[in-house]
């Protein structure tokens with residue numbers, strides 16, 4: 001359950017994003033404004049091209065807004081310099097990209113160990129192996145990403161995001177390339193993180209069952225919040 005009496009873990013305040021090229025200016029996000037309480041679960045839904053991935057990247061501090069602010073755990077993300085922002089991200093956020101973004105020169109195990117090592121945590125190898133076991137990849141530890149199927153790569157990306165036990169998990173279509181049964185397992189894992197560790201979940205999804213399981217659904221239409229309930 002979320003705790004709305006606490007200060008928000010994420011506050012997105014009047015965020016706009018525009019990009020300009022030779023053909024003109026494109027407004028990708030327009031006045032996005034919402035707050036999430038610690039432990040809250042929210043689905044971001046909307047048509048392809050509506051701005052969901054852009055919004056997730058801005059919440060993670062991987063992309064910058066043209067206007068507006070994002071406050072993560074009380075810190076104004078874009079008031080920090082890049083190093084401080086990266087450190088805050090490493091400390092608080094697990095991110096699952098729509099395109100997985102695994103390191104091609106590292107094995108599955110090494111990919112999952114990486115965030116633990118960057119955070120200077122002990123037992124990286126054992127913890128990473130355990131997490132890969134939980135996503136059903138215990139037999140693929142030494143595989144490089146190019147030898148893994150799309151769904152397997154997605155599960156490595158999920159394990160990498162989960163392994164640091166982040167305060168916030170941002171996931172862009174986390175079950176998009178998975179079969180029904182594997183998708184169910186991953187969904188269970190995400191909601192178990194939420195229950196057991198209080199992880200706030202922000203899930204971009206086209207999957208109705210996942211959206212319904214979240215406490216709230218934010219619908220984006222052409223870069224604007226059309227619905228938030």
Ligand SMILES: Nc1ncnc2c1ncn2[C@@H]1O[C@H](COP(=O)(O)OP(=O)(O)OP(=O)(O)O)[C@@H](O)[C@H]1O
Pocket residue numbers: 019026028046047048049050051052053054055098
């Ligand atoms: N750097 C950029 N330069 C120009 N246009 C961009 C840039 N990034 C995103 N866009 C455009 O902004 C719109 C929103 O993109 P975004 O990836 O956020 O959509 P999405 O809602 O995640 O879509 P999907 O469901 O297909 O993943 C798209 O029309 C995209 O082409």
Ligand SMILES: [Mg+2]
Pocket residue numbers: 052053054098172
């Ligand atoms: Mg997207």
